[in-house]
Amino acid sequence: MNRTTPMLPEDDVRETPPELFNARAEKVGGFTLDAAATVENAKCDRFYAEDGYWVWKQGATIKSAVCFDPRLTGLTGPWSGRVWINPPFSQIGAWVAKCWRECAAGRVELIEMLLPATRTEQGFWQQLVEPYRDGRPSLVAGCQLTTEFLAGRQHFLKDGKPILNPTTGKRSSPKFGVVILHWERR
Numbered sequence: 001m002n003r004t005t006p007m008l009p010e011d012d013v014r015e016t017p018p019e020l021f022n023a024r025a026e027k028v029g030g031f032t033l034d035a036a037a038t039v040e041n042a043k044c045d046r047f048y049a050e051d052g053y054w055v056w057k058q059g060a061t062i063k064s065a066v067c068f069d070p071r072l073t074g075l076t077g078p079w080s081g082r083v084w085i086n087p088p089f090s091q092i093g094a095w096v097a098k099c100w101r102e103c104a105a106g107r108v109e110l111i112e113m114l115l116p117a118t119r120t121e122q123g124f125w126q127q128l129v130e131p132y133r134d135g136r137p138s139l140v141a142g143c144q145l146t147t148e149f150l151a152g153r154q155h156f157l158k159d160g161k162p163i164l165n166p167t168t169g170k171r172s173s174p175k176f177g178v179v180i181l182h183w184e185r186r
Contacts, residue, residue: 014086014089014156014158015041015086015156015158016041016043016084016086016114016156017154017155017156020114020154021043021084024084024112024180025084028082028110028112028182029082030082031043031044031081031082031083031084031112032044032045032046032080032081032082032083033046033047033048033079033080033081033082033083033084034046034047034048034083034084034085035047035048035074035079035083035084035085035087035098035111036048036074036085036086036087036088036095037049037054038050039054039065042054042056042065043084044084046081048072048073048074048077049073049074050073051067051070052067052068052069052070052071052072052073053067053068053069053072053077054066054067054068055068074087074095074098075091075094075095075098078102078105078107079102079105079107079108079111080107080108081107081108081109082108082109082110083102083108083110083111083112084112085099085111085112085113085114086113086114087113087114087115089115089116092115092116092119092122092124093122093123093124093128095113096113096124096125096128096129096181097124097128099111099113099181099183100128100139100140100183103139103140103143103183103185104140104143106185108183108185109184109185110182110183110184110185111181111182111183111184112180112181112182113180113181113182114178114179114180115178115179115180115181116176116177116178116179117149117150117176117177117178117179118176118177120179129145129147129181132145133145133146133147133181134146134147142185142186143183143184143185143186144183144184144186145181145182145183146181146182146184147179147180147181147182148179148180148182149177149178149179150177150178150179150180151177152177153176153177153178154177154178155171
């Protein structure tokens, strides 16, 4: 993949590696909502998936997910608390815009979003990130956006397992680094 290769829907399910999520959660004091998950890879007890808003419930002996509203998704439902999001990479612009809307609504304390670092020339970045990041005036009063470009390449998962290179059979890493967008209410 290079900068001109679009992110396609088949690229969308790149599960966050637990070590990356845990490090980010420790750094910010934890998360309460995973805004773009599946039942199989949700990182928080409350999460949105393509098929609704879900909550993990702990029973006497088992933990199960209960769908509270199948009409809502991470893009359509309200967010609150401390939000983690590894969005579908084919729709990054819509997700970044949603982060700003949720900041404006005032229900979120912070949002951390994981994105490919090779998309900084695209319209969504130039309109919704670059003018407002890292100490510049904010798009939403009281909500500050910072960026952190992570070193190296992340090894994403699919179905809870490392993504393997079909030729070598070894663990594959994407041809891009990642950046964390961090919105925080001040």
